[in-house]
Amino acid sequence: MKSESRLYHRFRPAPYYGGIATADAVGCSFLCAYCWNYSRNENPAGQGRCYPPQEVASHLLDIASSKRFRRFRITGADPILGEATLRHTTQVMRLISDQRPDSLFILETNGLMLGHRKEFVDALRFPNLAVRVCLKGTDPGSFEKITGARADFFELPLAGLQSLQEAGVEAWPALLEDLFSPDQIERFKIFLAKHGIRGDLELESLEAYPFVLKNLRQRKVRLAVP
Secondary structure (H helix, E strand, O other), X not given: OEOOEEEEEEEXXXXXXXXXXXXXXXXXXXXXXXXXXXXXXXXXXXXOEEEOHHHHHHHHHHHHHHHOXXXXXXXXXXXXXXXXHHHHXXXXXXXXXXXXXXXXXXXEEOOXXXXXXXXXXXXXXXXXXXXXXXXXXXXXXXXXXXXXXXXXXXXXXXXXXXXXXXXXXXXXXXXXXXXXXXXXXXXXXXXXXXXXXXXXXXXXXXOOOHHHHHHHHHOOOOOOOO
């Protein structure tokens, strides 16, 4: 961040969610072994430039207009790293919503800061918002190995997801299925239900770029099905 501006490296249309205007940010609280944006998040210096919320919203609205999209997102990094990034992201959402009342902003987050700072959830009581919480492991051990964060942080994204749902914000869990067996995934679904987390577990697929596969090997993270 520089004042109210955040680092981004590109803006693009993407096919996900049936078509979505996408801003690729830089800077994350995790360094997940399978991340397609790993090198930028590891070394942010010189990656793209900082944009204020007004420019981010303008780029996204232009993409949506040209492609006839109504969905918007920030991806490639976590949109909420602290107070400044939360404020930046909510400003982007507000600017888009003001100009496109029919829009849907899909907030993709690892949930860490929402679990650590429960009051951040209050800022997300926002119209036309859906939050996808990308859970990185099914237990503390797998969480630590995949994210590079301490195992005792495993509970924070779960707490963030619980807080979102308790606040009435549309939110659901997601998990990369390629790293876990069907039995592990089924046990994790039961675990989530016992923790009061509602909604189906979205299973996402690995973006198997050569550098991603290389990084998985270097981090000793194995695919469930080689």
